Amino acid sequence: MEYGLIGEKLGHSYAKEVHEALADYDYRLWPLPTEQEAHDFMQKRNFKAINVTIPYKQLVIPYCALLEPKAEKIGAVNTIVNRDGFLHGYNTDYDGFLYMAKQHGVDFKDKTVLVLGTGGTSHTVNAVAMDEGAKQVIFVSRSKKDGAITYEEAPSHSEVQIIINTTPAGMYPNVGGCHIQPADFPNLEAVLDVVYNPFRTELIMRAEEAGVIASGGLQMLVAQAVYAARHFIRQHIPESHIAPICEQIYAMHANISLVGMPSSGKTTIGRYLAQVLDRKFVDLDAEIEKAEGRKPADIIREDGEEAFRAIEQRITAQVGKENGQVISCGGGVIKRKENVRALHQNGLIVFIDRPVELLRVGGDRPLSGSLEALRQMEQERRPLYESIADITVVNDSDVFLDAAKEAERAIHEAFGYKWA
Secondary structure, three states: OOEEEEEOOOOOOOHHHHHHHHOOOOEEEEEOOOHHHHHHHHHHOOOOEEEEOOOOOOOOHHHOOEEOHHHHHHOOOOEEEEEOOEEEEEOOHHHHHHHHHHHOOOOOOOOEEEEEOOOHHHHHHHHHHHHOOOOEEEEEOOOOHHHOEOOOOHHHOOOOOEEEEOOOOOOOOOOOOOOOOHHHOOOOOEEEEOOOOOOOOHHHHHHHHOOOEEEOOHHHHHHHHHHHHHHHHOOOOOHHHHHHHHHHHHHHHOEEEEEOOOOOOHHHHHHHHHHHOOOEEEEHHHHHHHHHOOOHHHHHHHHOHHHHHHHHHHHHHHHHOOOOEEEEOOOOHHHOHHHHHHHHOOEEEEEEEOOHHHOOOOOOOOOOOOHHHHHHHHHHHHHHHHHHOOEEEEOOOOOHHHHHHHHHHHHHHHOOOOOO
């Protein structure tokens, strides 16, 4: 391997795409599940330059013949360059995290900061916060390591103004993990999470609900890669590359979830979008049938709607944590907030809005037995559809292709693309 990334688990990583968009080299992901494997890798030194991620940012330090002052001070290395057999260690996470904070207007001066975690990345964000004038940094861990407080003790610190997560909590594939409730901190101004897959962790979604500045770690990932690549190839790569690559990664990997009433056109429009956007098409009802061996309608008739909703929630959670999909959802998926979070964590939600008079009555839909039942259902669900939608597309003709093309246009605009 010439260039690449080492870490315990790398299935979540976009680093290869980021680096290969920055410079002309092949970048590999090299998972090392155990510390012994990490030591063996470092002893061989069979690379030109690497990045280092969780949990080896401190393990690699003894192998570095030279450490830049910043990395030595922080006690964490995420970038190593092999120069004639001598390893040079750097910490580009520092500048990457600072870039992300500044892009969101997060000001550390005279602020109380709560850092979740005590690993190598926590040392980095602590250094940034203190260098930027933070009044106090409080560390949180489950083990109270190095004088940290516990997660149970954290809410008692009502003075906290900034929360930063440096742990893998909520990271793919174990999405949904979150040890802190932002609403418990009355003076909170901002929440930053170094996790970038999913795009919105549970912590970030809770912060958004609390009405504070919130950012996942994608900007940090791309920014630190720019600074690392400068060391790799000894060439200046401008920061102006960061925003376009962030947009590119999001546009390539974000899910498009279609919600709306039964027979509103979600499946037809979804198949079109999957083709033109080069994404996998997933029909949640089909996934439920595959998992349960029964159609959703049969589950509802035989076991009741609540039993079906529990199954639907489980399948939605499984599908929602993946990316690069167009997901056609059942009409009632929005009835459980857990489903909405599962869909929102990795992309956009599109409401296909079809007038109730144009919806099909009956068929294999036990909850749509009459036009009156559809009217009542639509009246109950419309506020939910509207409140969660990132994009609304009206489908009021018999030619569903018109709505599909409108959805395509709106999605391109949401991704920052110009529409011809």
